Amino acid sequence: MGTIVAISTPPGMGGIGIVRLSGPDSLSIINRISSKKISQSHRLVYAYIINPETEEVIDETLISYHKAPHSYTKEDVVEINVHSGLVILREILEASLSCGARLAEPGEFTKRAYLNGRIDLAQAEAVASLIGAKTELARKVALSQLKGELSARFKGIDEKIFELCTRVSASLDFEEVEEIDREWFLCELSCIKKELDSSVQSFAKGKFLSECAKGVIVGRPNVGKSSILNGLLGEDRAIVTPIPGTTRDLVSEIIDISGLPLKITDTAGLTHAIDIVEKEGVRRAYGAIASADIVIFVLDGSEPISEEVCGIIESIRNEMIICINKIDLPQRIDKERIEMFGKKSVFVSANMKDLSKLREAIAESLFSGFEEAHLITNLRHKEALKETALQIDKAITNLKIGGEEEIIAYDIKKAEEAISEITGKRTTEEMLDKIFANFCIGK
Ligand SMILES: Nc1nc2c(ncn2[C@@H]2O[C@H](COP(=O)(O)OP(=O)(O)O)[C@@H](O)[C@H]2O)c(=O)[nH]1
Ligand SMILES: [Mg+2]
Numbered sequence: 001m002g003t004i005v006a007i008s009t010p011p012g013m014g015g016i017g018i019v020r021l022s023g024p025d026s027l028s029i030i031n032r033i034s035s036k037k038i039s040q041s042h043r044l045v046y047a048y049i050i051n052p053e054t055e056e057v058i059d060e061t062l063i064s065y066h067k068a069p070h071s072y073t074k075e076d077v078v079e080i081n082v083h084s085g086l087v088i089l090r091e092i093l094e095a096s097l098s099c100g101a102r103l104a105e106p107g108e109f110t111k112r113a114y115l116n117g118r119i120d121l122a123q124a125e126a127v128a129s130l131i132g133a134k135t136e137l138a139r140k141v142a143l144s145q146l147k148g149e150l151s152a153r154f155k156g157i158d159e160k161i162f163e164l165c166t167r168v169s170a171s172l173d174f175e176e177v178e179e180i181d182r183e184w185f186l187c188e189l190s191c192i193k194k195e196l197d198s199s200v201q202s203f204a205k206g207k208f209l210s211e212c213a214k215g216v217i218v219g220r221p222n223v224g225k226s227s228i229l230n231g232l233l234g235e236d237r238a239i240v241t242p243i244p245g246t247t248r249d250l251v252s253e254i255i256d257i258s259g260l261p262l263k264i265t266d267t268a269g270l271t272h273a274i275d276i277v278e279k280e281g282v283r284r285a286y287g288a289i290a291s292a293d294i295v296i297f298v299l300d301g302s303e304p305i306s307e308e309v310c311g312i313i314e315s316i317r318n319e320m321i322i323c324i325n326k327i328d329l330p331q332r333i334d335k336e337r338i339e340m341f342g343k344k345s346v347f348v349s350a351n352m353k354d355l356s357k358l359r360e361a362i363a364e365s366l367f368s369g370f371e372e373a374h375l376i377t378n379l380r381h382k383e384a385l386k387e388t389a390l391q392i393d394k395a396i397t398n399l400k401i402g403g404e405e406e407i408i409a410y411d412i413k414k415a416e417e418a419i420s421e422i423t424g425k426r427t428t429e430e431m432l433d434k435i436f437a438n439f440c441i442g443k
Pocket of ligand 2: 225226227238239240246247267268
């Protein structure tokens with residue numbers, strides 16, 4: 001592998017900008033453009049960076065040299081800290097290129113860290129998640145993945161499958177080895193399958209760490225939908241009036257629910273609109289319901305619930321919270337009828353700014369039942385786990401119907417191949433290109 005170079009800080013003006021080199025020639029390159037000789041690892045050296053062709057000083061700098069293998073990439077790495085200005089950084093980049101480095105591809109530093117065995121593939125992906133984390137929770141989970149906690153779990157499952165693989169193969173290859181104990185195999189495989197299924201399911205929650213969950217507030221006109229949006233947001237975003245049909249267009253904002261980003265949309269009331277604008281509003285409300293991860297169905301607690309509304313609630317298949325608003329007024333809503341829906345329900349008052357129960361219910365719906373560290377947040381991991389589960393399932397079926405050992409061995413081998421893709425024990429060039437293409441240059 002040659003020596004690569006990139007500007008590792010975001011473009012623009014700032015206190016510090018960093019140009020990073022990695023590869024066998026990093027040290028010789030820096031020594032051609034630095035005013036002082038660099039030789040000691042893990043020391044900061046104050047020097048000037050000099051254009052090797054014109055011998056002109058480009059900027060003053062602090063240089064650090066990280067001798068292989070004690071560096072980000074496990075190769076010789078040099079980091080050049082200069083003032084962050086586009087011209088300065090570009091000139092240093094060009095000076096490094098003229099001394100024999102080549103421009104790094106997106107994510108190539110992290111890719112080298114993976115290829116050189118410092119981190120596995122899931123950890124490399126966690127670098128991108130960590131940098132892209134939009135909430136505290138997302139950062140925490142990405143960091144635990146970077147530390148290898150998730151990889152350790154995958155490796156554990158991989159090892160178990162591998163052991164089963166070895167056992168069937170042994171019984172196939174050597175006559176003196178007895179046939180496999182089918183009962184025991186079935187039990188082991190079922191256990192693995194259960195663990196895989198639970199991981200796959202956790203993606204339904206885990207995906208919200210990298211992409212915004214979508215929530216929608218619906219209900220009849222005037223029940224307080226816009227007041228609830230404003231209350232959750234902590235500002236007067238949507239217009240609130242006592243006149244039914246005030247909200248016509250969709251109003252969306254991003255709110256933070258227990259560290260998770262939720263894009264919440266206020267809608268026009270669900271009604272038999274006559275007005276053409278209102279009609280369109282209702283159509284859009286149904287559209288928003290269709291694509292929502294969570295529906296907040298608002299009812300007015302001071303009014304009885306109509307059969308029509310009951311019908312609408314029962315027709316919605318998405319995850320839903322029934323939010324009974326206006327509890328500051330005398331209540332006329334039939335609580336038993338609400339319990340019959342079998343959905344989570346909360347009682348709030350938007351006017352009294354009492355929405356904590358709703359917040360808690362949203363957080364619980366979106367994100368309960370899974371330990372943070374066990375969450376699958378990456379689609380690629382989920383797909384690989386699903387494939388592993390599928391192959392394990394085939395093995396289980398074949399065991400149950402008394403299938404040949406060859407076939408069972410094949411299924412288990414396929415399962416092992418699928419799970420080992422996550423940590424990158426097995427990869428293809430194409431797969432790596434796809435993963436690292438999502439990184440920015442300099443990472
Ligand atoms: N008493 C009471 N009135 C409320 C409450 N929430 C909203 N309202 C009132 O109900 C009316 C309709 O509210 P709005 O948020 O526009 O409802 P929307 O049509 O569902 O968006 C307004 O006059 C609000 O002030 C509440 O918790 N208690
Ligand atoms: Mg409204």
